[in-house]
Amino acid sequence: MIRCVSCGEEYDDEVIYTCKKCGSVLELVSDINVSKDIFEGRRDNLWKYKECIPVDETKIVSLDEGGTPFCKCDKLGSELGVNLYVKVEGSNPTDSFKDRGMTVGMTKAMELRVDTVGCASTGNTSASLAAYAARAGLRCIVFLPSGKVALGKLAQAMFHGAEVMSIQGNFDEALEAMTALALEKHLYLLNSINPYRLEGQKTIGYEILQDLGWQSPDRIILPVGNAGNISAIWKGVSEFYNAGFVDSLPMMTGIQAEGACPVTNAFRKGEKTVEPVLNPETIATAIRIGAPVSDIKALRAIYDSNGYSETVTDEEILDAQKLLARTEGIGVEPASAASIAGLKKLCEQGVIDKGETITCVVTGHLLKDPNTAIDACTKPTEVSADIEELKKLLINK
Numbered sequence: 001m002i003r004c005v006s007c008g009e010e011y012d013d014e015v016i017y018t019c020k021k022c023g024s025v026l027e028l029v030s031d032i033n034v035s036k037d038i039f040e041g042r043r044d045n046l047w048k049y050k051e052c053i054p055v056d057e058t059k060i061v062s063l064d065e066g067g068t069p070f071c072k073c074d075k076l077g078s079e080l081g082v083n084l085y086v087k088v089e090g091s092n093p094t095d096s097f098k099d100r101g102m103t104v105g106m107t108k109a110m111e112l113r114v115d116t117v118g119c120a121s122t123g124n125t126s127a128s129l130a131a132y133a134a135r136a137g138l139r140c141i142v143f144l145p146s147g148k149v150a151l152g153k154l155a156q157a158m159f160h161g162a163e164v165m166s167i168q169g170n171f172d173e174a175l176e177a178m179t180a181l182a183l184e185k186h187l188y189l190l191n192s193i194n195p196y197r198l199e200g201q202k203t204i205g206y207e208i209l210q211d212l213g214w215q216s217p218d219r220i221i222l223p224v225g226n227a228g229n230i231s232a233i234w235k236g237v238s239e240f241y242n243a244g245f246v247d248s249l250p251m252m253t254g255i256q257a258e259g260a261c262p263v264t265n266a267f268r269k270g271e272k273t274v275e276p277v278l279n280p281e282t283i284a285t286a287i288r289i290g291a292p293v294s295d296i297k298a299l300r301a302i303y304d305s306n307g308y309s310e311t312v313t314d315e316e317i318l319d320a321q322k323l324l325a326r327t328e329g330i331g332v333e334p335a336s337a338a339s340i341a342g343l344k345k346l347c348e349q350g351v352i353d354k355g356e357t358i359t360c361v362v363t364g365h366l367l368k369d370p371n372t373a374i375d376a377c378t379k380p381t382e383v384s385a386d387i388e389e390l391k392k393l394l395i396n397k
């Protein structure tokens with residue numbers, strides 16, 4: 001069953017993206033009536049939780065997504081005085097967490113027998129959709145904000161055969177156009193306004209609890225753009241909490257870039273919806289979003305979990321990206337590093353207590369945005385292969 005998060009109106013399983021009565025966003029309502037023991041010993045991918053995901057399991061379109069690394073980060077953790085784990089979502093098939101939403105969304109598309117799927121994207125959604133559409137054999141159309149998509153993501157979308165259009169406008173404008181086409185039934189929309197996407201992404205929450213041996217961290221920190229992921233993870237941990245699999249819940253902590261922070265602004269004022277930011281700007285292109293569609297759900301997650309929201313500057317993001325890469329060996333794209341930058345800031349501010357158990361979700365792989373990575377480093381030194389020369393160079397370092 002699908003339910004409106006604002007007015008509670010209920011809908012049967014139909015192609016619907018927003019409430020017909022009040023225009024708000026929708027969510028799926030699912031009951032968990034299995035024992036957690038059934039998840040143990042299964043192949044470690046997202047579909048180990050198939051009983052908790054409301055789609056037809058005979059139609060599954062999968063690339064073996066989920067089951068991502070959960071790295072204990074003692075060096076960085078002890079520097080900051082916390083017990084830190086990093087959930088590495090860049091280890092999914094197309095190198096971001098978007099694959100979790102897409103495997104479920106594409107499975108739903110097969111159930112609904114659609115022939116064309118589409119999305120607007122800052123990059124990763126299009127990369128993922130293109131791959132899953134290829135696997136499903138469906139036509140795929142993606143709208144990208146012109147000039148603002150990281151190179152790796154663009155390469156993926158094009159290479160998997162999507163029809164890629166570069167929209168003159170930002171992400172919010174591209175999404176508005178794509179949504180209009182979907183409402184006229186030209187395609188099935190697989191942006192995160194589609195509640196089935198979030199049914200896949202909620203498994204990040206499931207996995208974190210299972211990764212910790214059926215315990216909740218004190219806090220989950222992640223970057224927030226369109227605000228679907230923080231909503232989905234909260235849904236996941238809440239479902240397992242309500243099923244009695246864990247006995248506490250994490251404080252959901254959403255980090256935004258200073259130039260694109262409608263959710264943090266709303267949190268600071270105690271509001272339930274956001275005031276859109278008109279010209280969002282940040283080097284972290286995956287979260288360069290001014291009008292998040294899941295704002296109501298995300299703010300609810302933050303308030304209900306006694307969580308928090310904070311902004312970080314582009315400089316703090318780039319510093320954190322390098323810090324994580326060089327102290328822990330985990331390479332992430334700039335948006336993902338917002339979670340680490342936020343962790344650092346909130347530790348300094350005393351919002352995070354010493355000794356808290358924290359999981360930072362890092363959302364996409366370093367190589368998604370190779371240009372930013374290369375610009376942040378000094379170029380390799382050109383030298384001859386002469387051993388004596390090389391010895392001198394190494395000793396003089």
Ligand SMILES: *Cc1c(COP(=O)(O)O)cnc(C)c1O
Nearest residue numbers: 124225226227228229286363364
């Ligand atoms: C999509 C994305 C985000 C933002 O997630 P939302 O659900 O839009 O808040 C953050 N980081 C990366 C790498 C992403 O691809």
Ligand SMILES: [Zn+2]
Nearest residue numbers: 004007019022
């Ligand atoms: Zn409604």
